[in-house]
């Protein structure tokens with residue numbers, strides 16, 4: 001069951017999975033945080049996006065992203081295979097529908113690492129299921145340092161990502177929660193707290209309606 005404290009021997013109702021949407025400027029730490037969050041909560045599923053950008057060293061197709069040609073990506077847009085898609089840093093990125101719908105229907109929570117455009121689409125499409133978290137870096141200087149130390153991108157690419165950082169941060173007020181990723185462990189703890197509190201929300205437990213109705217008939 002969902003491990004949310006409402007599923008003991010008496011409370012057997014199922015809940016629908018929630019969409020845990022993370023955005024931040026590139027390099028603030030959402031990939032690292034989401035992977036650690038899933039390691040701590042193995043019942044949570046990571047949404048694997050499709051992209052037309054080239055794989056970084058060590059990235060695995062089907063694990064980090066589905067790496068597609070622009071032609072294949074556009075065919076999938078036409079076929080309606082994406083929940084949402086956007087152009088970010090001159091490349092296409094999109095969230096495949098199939099695995100997400102399956103996971104949510106099974107009551108599993110899904111983590112999305114997507115930009116503000118995608119977060120907005122998901123929140124409009126599924127306002128009751130969506131929880132949006134914006135991750136802030138402690139400063140732009142430290143953001144640049146993280147991108148540099150990651151050793152995955154050229155100086156030119158890092159410059160482009162830094163130029164777009166403020167455009168992304170401008171959307172912070174569209175999010176339900178903001179987590180400052182200064183100390184990593186503290187940020188991770190806050191993410192876990194948000195996830196666990198959100199799982200308990202009444203709207204995520206429609207079975208409670210029937211349960212309370214029965215309870216009120218007693219005596």
Ligand SMILES: Nc1ncnc2c1ncn2[C@@H]1O[C@H](COP(=O)(O)OP(=O)(O)OP(=O)(O)O)[C@@H](O)[C@H]1O
Pocket residue numbers: 024025026027028029030031032033146147149150181182183184185187
């Ligand atoms: N709290 C932290 N303190 C120091 N370094 C951190 C912290 N959090 C993450 N990092 C490091 O910063 C780098 C960027 O993190 P990460 O790749 O998770 O960012 P991201 O937001 O997913 O970026 P992108 O949008 O480009 O995918 C990584 O090398 C990661 O180990």
Ligand SMILES: Nc1nc2c(ncn2[C@@H]2O[C@H](COP(=O)(O)O)[C@@H](O)[C@H]2O)c(=O)[nH]1
Pocket residue numbers: 023024025026049050053084085086088089093094095113114115116117118119
């Ligand atoms: N709207 C979407 N944005 C996405 C998706 N997958 C990733 N992203 C965002 O793109 C940038 C760059 O990612 P990188 O892996 O090249 O560093 C980052 O902000 C991601 O959040 C998606 O499916 N939809």
